[in-house]
Amino acid sequence: MVKLGPSKWLQDDNNFHLGVWSLAMVGVMFSIACTYQGAFNMYAMTFNQGRFLGTTGNPIHASILLSVTIPSLIFLIESRRRWDWVKFLWIAFLFVNAYFLFLTGSRTGMIMCITSILLFYRNRVGMLLRFGLIIGLILAIILSFIHPNSGTTDYTLLTDRFVSGGNTREGVWQNMWNGFINNPLFGRPLDGDRLGFGESSWLATADTTGLLGLIPLIxxxxxCLQMMLQLHKLGVKKPEQFLHTSTIIAGLSSILIGSLGEPFLLGNLSFPVMSLMIYLSLGKYLLDVDEVQKKYSLWQKNQHSGILNTM
Known part of the structure; x- marks a missing residue:
């Protein structure tokens, strides 16, 4: 569907912009729906044990959704040269998403977000520092007006989750690794009423499908890593494409980093999987355009040389 749909529609820069916009709008609609519900009763839909989950199944799902859309929001902000109301609107949604991401209490989501921002501004240290300072200042102002145990959220508990540094996945990861070692070819035999995955896309694949499934995933x-490297080189070679390539690099890196700690790559038509395919389609479009331009430049050079030889 993605190959015959969005991939076929990518014909010019406006289509690329629309593709990124579609990803950003997922985060925008998510934030609007949760904010609207929160205006009436935040607990009814958006909290579970003091952690934000929005319209998703649990706080981890919410954090992944928010993290994956952040590179697209930054692209929409950076692509507008003028400081108009549209740019301020995108910035506002970015701050709302960052606030909701904090409320999830998800370290995986926070690592995904930080990784994508660092890679997006990898060649602009000054902008990165200003960006981090502004977000940190605004969040600090917001939290200063909220009591630590206000309403449905325990902000002290959330803060402790981010700074505690405890490893809550070691036992699960060890169990999946043992399952793979004991059944390296086809994975652990199915047991129970349904197939379940542990907290890692890669180890879960190794555990449940063995090398038969792990090799294609690798x-x-x-x-993805090869595309990110090619896009980085393209952005260096063509500064006018740096913003476009940085968006894809940030999006792919966020998903890959998150997949180490969560099994969302094994979902069926889940948002992270769809986002991965769309980011890959957008990246392939940029590389294809560069290849076509190279061939056209070579053709022009050969034509020019042929004309000179006949003179």
Whole structure:
């Protein structure tokens, strides 16, 4: 569907912009729906044990959704040269998403977000520092007006989750690794009423499908890393494409980093999987355009040389 749909629609820069906009709008609609519900009763839909989950199944799902859309929001902010109301609107939604991400209490989501921002501004240290300072200042102002145990959220508990540094996945990861070692070819035999995955896309694949499923997943991961490297070189070679390439690099890196701690790559038509395919389609479009331009430049050079030889 993605190959015959969005991939076929990518014909010019406006289509690329629309593709990124579609990802950003997922985060925008998510934030609007949760804010609207929160205006009436925040607990009814958006909190579970003091952690924000929005319209998703749990806080981890919410954090992944928010983190994956952040590179697209930054692209929409950076692509507008003028400081108009549209740019301020995108900035406002970015801050709302960052606030909701904090409320999830998810360290995986926070690592995904930080990784994507660092790679987005990898060649602009000054902008990165200003960006981090502004977000930190605004969040500090917001939290200063809220009591630590206000309403449905325990902000002290959330803060402790981010700074505690405890490893809550070691036992699960060790169990999946043992399952893979004991059944390396086809994975652990199915047991129970349904197939379940532990907290890692890669170890869960190894545990449940063995090398038969792990090898294709590794090939996919290497393909993503190869595209990110090619896009980085393209952004260096063509500064006018740096913003576009940085968006895809940030989006892919966020998803790959998050997949180490959560099994969302094994979901069926889940938002992270769809986002991965769309980011890959957008990245392939940028590389294809560069390849076509190279061939056209070479053709022009050959034509020019042929004309000179006949003179």
């Amino acid at each position: 090939m996919m991961g290497l393909g």
